[in-house]
Amino acid sequence: MSTSRGNATRTRPQKHQNKSAYKNDLHDKTNKTKFLNNLDVTGVCKRCKDIIDWKIKYKKYKPLTAPRKCVGCEEKAIKYAYHILCTKCATKRNVCAKCNTAVEANEPETEKSPNVDLQAMLKGLPERKRRTIMRAINKTCGDGNMTPEILSQVEEMLKDMDNLDLGDDEDFDDFGSDDSDQSED
Numbered sequence: 001m002s003t004s005r006g007n008a009t010r011t012r013p014q015k016h017q018n019k020s021a022y023k024n025d026l027h028d029k030t031n032k033t034k035f036l037n038n039l040d041v042t043g044v045c046k047r048c049k050d051i052i053d054w055k056i057k058y059k060k061y062k063p064l065t066a067p068r069k070c071v072g073c074e075e076k077a078i079k080y081a082y083h084i085l086c087t088k089c090a091t092k093r094n095v096c097a098k099c100n101t102a103v104e105a106n107e108p109e110t111e112k113s114p115n116v117d118l119q120a121m122l123k124g125l126p127e128r129k130r131r132t133i134m135r136a137i138n139k140t141c142g143d144g145n146m147t148p149e150i151l152s153q154v155e156e157m158l159k160d161m162d163n164l165d166l167g168d169d170e171d172f173d174d175f176g177s178d179d180s181d182q183s184e185d
């Protein structure tokens, strides 16, 4: 687009630098689909299950390639993507393995405001990132009506941000950059 005159060095970046590349499994759907169809989402609260189901449905689910560190026992014992607690810790504490809230408290479906999830998800984020996300959310749902779809999208955004690495996000690396090596051509 920019015809920068007189600039002889052609070092402008290519236009599409595939920065977020979750389309890269377009050609290898079968394995993944098979895997996902067999995936039983357990050990999480209703809302987190909705979120994960949504990811599965829209092929955004990215299985872990290696066990992830549990925030409870600090062992690399997590086998499922998006979980922050291993099955053992989650069971022991009787909490959701993903959002780490008491499973029982979640049971009446309407009791917990989705916004609480959102707060939890954004907690510990640098102000800059939080604002970026809030802006995106407001665009998607002006009335602040959180749905699993939106929460999932927030998660995707958080992931992308991880990859973008805006800096000072030390607090956040429990939330998944395990599979950040997907953007090779």
Ligand SMILES: [Zn+2]
Pocket: 070, 071, 072, 073, 074, 075, 077, 085, 086, 087, 088, 089, 090
């Ligand atoms: Zn654990």
Ligand SMILES: [Zn+2]
Pocket: 044, 045, 046, 047, 048, 049, 096, 097, 098, 099, 100, 101
């Ligand atoms: Zn949960």
